Amino acid sequence: MMRVLVVLAVVFATLPGVIVVLASLTAGQSLAFPPQGLSLRWYEVIFADPDFRDALLTSLTLATITSLLAVSLSALAAISIVRYRSRATALIEAMLLSPLAVPHIVIGIGILQLYGYFGLRADLLTLTLGHLIITIPFALRMLITSLAGMDRQIEHAAASLGATPRAILFQVILPQMKMGLLGAAISVFILSFDDVALTVFLVQPGYTTVPIMLFGMAENQVLPSIHAASVILLLASWLGVILIDRLIGFDRFLFRDGPSG
Amino acid sequence: MSETVAAGGPPEQEAFLQLRDVAKNLGGNPVLAGVSLDVFEGDLLGLLGPSGSGKTTLLNIIGGFTDLDAGSVRIAGQDLTALPPHRRDIGITFQKYALFPHLTVFDNIGFGLRQRKVAAPELRQRVGEMLAVLGLTGLAGRYPRSLSGGEQQRVALARALAVRPRLMLLDEPLANLDAALRQRVRFEIREILRSTGVTSIFVTHDQDEAFALCDRVAVLRGGRIQQIGTPAELIYQPANAFVARFIGSPNVFEASVQHYDAQTQSIRFVRDRFTGAACVRAPLTPGTRVEVFVRPDEVVIARADDVQPAKFRVKDWVHLVSGREAWIEGPITLRARLPSEATHLERGAAVIPSWRPERAHAFAIEPAPPAAATT
Numbered sequence: 001m002m003r004v005l006v007v008l009a010v011v012f013a014t015l016p017g018v019i020v021v022l023a024s025l026t027a028g029q030s031l032a033f034p035p036q037g038l039s040l041r042w043y044e045v046i047f048a049d050p051d052f053r054d055a056l057l058t059s060l061t062l063a064t065i066t067s068l069l070a071v072s073l074s075a076l077a078a079i080s081i082v083r084y085r086s087r088a089t090a091l092i093e094a095m096l097l098s099p100l101a102v103p104h105i106v107i108g109i110g111i112l113q114l115y116g117y118f119g120l121r122a123d124l125l126t127l128t129l130g131h132l133i134i135t136i137p138f139a140l141r142m143l144i145t146s147l148a149g150m151d152r153q154i155e156h157a158a159a160s161l162g163a164t165p166r167a168i169l170f171q172v173i174l175p176q177m178k179m180g181l182l183g184a185a186i187s188v189f190i191l192s193f194d195d196v197a198l199t200v201f202l203v204q205p206g207y208t209t210v211p212i213m214l215f216g217m218a219e220n221q222v223l224p225s226i227h228a229a230s231v232i233l234l235l236a237s238w239l240g241v242i243l244i245d246r247l248i249g250f251d252r253f254l255f256r257d258g259p260s261g
Numbered sequence: 262m263s264e265t266v267a268a269g270g271p272p273e274q275e276a277f278l279q280l281r282d283v284a285k286n287l288g289g290n291p292v293l294a295g296v297s298l299d300v301f302e303g304d305l306l307g308l309l310g311p312s313g314s315g316k317t318t319l320l321n322i323i324g325g326f327t328d329l330d331a332g333s334v335r336i337a338g339q340d341l342t343a344l345p346p347h348r349r350d351i352g353i354t355f356q357k358y359a360l361f362p363h364l365t366v367f368d369n370i371g372f373g374l375r376q377r378k379v380a381a382p383e384l385r386q387r388v389g390e391m392l393a394v395l396g397l398t399g400l401a402g403r404y405p406r407s408l409s410g411g412e413q414q415r416v417a418l419a420r421a422l423a424v425r426p427r428l429m430l431l432d433e434p435l436a437n438l439d440a441a442l443r444q445r446v447r448f449e450i451r452e453i454l455r456s457t458g459v460t461s462i463f464v465t466h467d468q469d470e471a472f473a474l475c476d477r478v479a480v481l482r483g484g485r486i487q488q489i490g491t492p493a494e495l496i497y498q499p500a501n502a503f504v505a506r507f508i509g510s511p512n513v514f515e516a517s518v519q520h521y522d523a524q525t526q527s528i529r530f531v532r533d534r535f536t537g538a539a540c541v542r543a544p545l546t547p548g549t550r551v552e553v554f555v556r557p558d559e560v561v562i563a564r565a566d567d568v569q570p571a572k573f574r575v576k577d578w579v580h581l582v583s584g585r586e587a588w589i590e591g592p593i594t595l596r597a598r599l600p601s602e603a604t605h606l607e608r609g610a611a612v613i614p615s616w617r618p619e620r621a622h623a624f625a626i627e628p629a630p631p632a633a634a635t636t
């Protein structure tokens with residue numbers, strides 16, 4: 001019984017992806033499932049589109065930069081919040097976490113107003129700032145949890161051995177947070193890469209991300225190229241995860257007999 | 262406070278570590294109150310106290326991880342108050358070892374040397390030495406979580422000793438080991454500390470451990486030092502009822518003073534119709550309620566002959582590794598430890614207990630102390 005439920009759940013969760021992948025390989029002219037014949041022609045079509053290539057590059061750059069920035073800032077914030085608890089750090093924590101309580105659409109409208117007021121245009125900087133606002137709360141929460149589980153005496157031991165506060169940060173605290181940092185970086189990358197609700201307010205014609213572009217495509221021409229674009233979005237997010245994984249050294253960490261957070 | 266403390270060591274010598282009236286409140290409770298303590302160069306001082314008596318807090322203050330509310334900590338004449346932990350040069354082993362989980366045994370032990378920018382060849386050599394001294398050579402490449410408790414404990418010790426600190430603080434290093442291992446590691450630690458000659462404080466709540474390892478022992482209770490002295494001093498001249506009760510699991514009973522003898526500083530006490538003698542630390546007036554402490558191995562029992570009124574009877578025998586223990590019952594119940602070859606007294610035999618007066622200690626029962634000082 002249990003097993004049947006598990007199988008059903010897995011099928012249900014993966015089916016949409018499978019359908020999109022299959023449909024993108026159609027040789028036919030229209031969105032259809034099952035596909036009529038197999039070909040990669042819709043991939044050619046979508047890649048031939050310079051707007052799509054621009055959007056893909058924007059999405060990847062945006063998600064990578066957001067991920068690195070959000071995690072670095074959250075790590076520093078988390079360490080001061082957990083290790084130097086005071087009224088000031090409690091306030092900082094509350095402020096950084098507050099976007100969790102506001103729907104992304106509302107944040108988007110707010111930022112749009114703000115940018116409009118200062119006359120800012122859509123570019124990598126303005127998009128990154130927007131994405132940081134919505135991703136830092138997630139990263140911060142994950143990292144606070146990972147830090148709170150760490151034994152403070154390990155840091156005391158390091159200090160007693162002559163480690164300066166800076167050495168403790170880089171040689172003791174951050175290495176122990178590795179799993180948490182990796183998890184946070186991957187989550188932020190996917191959040192940023194996927195986001196529509198906020199991003200839709202920040203882009204403008206000529207500067208957009210893949211998810212927003214797909215929305216546009218779904219409204220106008222309903223061609224199998226939208227499926228091909230979706231599959232590329234999927235593959236690109238995997239690529240991002242693998243990249244981050246390499247960057248932080250996830251595999252090396254797991255396969256030595258080191259600790260798994 | 263200071264006078265009682267200094268009595269334990271050679272007075273002409275300046276103590277290496279000096280604590281003066283150290284006080285600390287945590288969460289509104291006095292965790293340490295007026296702690297003064299001298300540790301002389303090369304000494305191994307035991308810090309003995311029940312759970313919650315403030316032992317770890319005191320180590321944290323010396324290590325610099327906890328600020329003190331009042332008092333001072335000096336090492337070799339230098340006040341440590343303004344010195345951050347990483348500049349104190351104090352080695353610590355923590356109650357839960359606190360090894361670096363992301364570093365191998367080798368890198369754990371080499372951590373302090375690396376902070377001191379010791380060159381690679383010397384670092385390898387010194388870590389190698391520590392590995393050898395502590396019997397860890399085969400484990401250099403392992404990570405802490407794959408080690409047994411005893412191995413982790415030795416890594417923690419090696420890590421702290423590798424930098425040759427001027428003071429070592431060991432927080433219950435044996436608490437997590439099983440009984441057999443504890444005996445062995447106890448003497449290993451003593452040998453290592455002796456051979457390095459490092460001044461050390463060894464924290465424990467196990468009296469046997471403190472006595473086996475340390476030249477002098479400080480007894481802590483409720484954040485106050487009760488007594489500092491050699492094991493013999495703590496056993497034969499307990500400063501107060503707490504120390505007398507804490508050391509050597511004595512017989513304890515209440516009685517009232519019948520007579521005080523100023524010359525021998527002892528009393529005769531009476532409890533129901535049983536009278537006996539005990540030494541006291543201060544003059545007591547007849548009628549004062551006292552608590553009497555006498556350890557089982559000081560109690561001699563003899564068969565009561567027909568002339569003496571028998572007040573006690575043998576109730577039961579318990580066999581211990583060190584001999585046998587008789588439970589005798591009369592106005593009070595007493596345990597008496599006898600060597601195994603001693604005459605057997607059958608259950609129910611009429612007996613008379615006695616002891617040398619200086620081996621029993623009586624303290625006036627004080628009115629209940631304020632809540633903060635109780636443990």
Ligand SMILES: Nc1ncnc2c1ncn2[C@@H]1O[C@H](COP(=O)(O)OP(=O)(O)OP(=O)(O)O)[C@@H](O)[C@H]1O
Pocket residue numbers: 287288290292310311312313314315316317318319356466
């Ligand atoms: N941060 C804190 N806030 C409030 N009370 C504390 C705090 N830290 C310790 N205490 C209290 O201080 C007392 C002494 O604690 P400490 O850890 O020094 O005891 P200990 O002698 O090391 O005990 P153990 O043998 O169990 O390790 C305890 O009653 C403890 O509850």
Ligand SMILES: [Mg+2]
Pocket residue numbers: 316317318356432
């Ligand atoms: Mg403790």
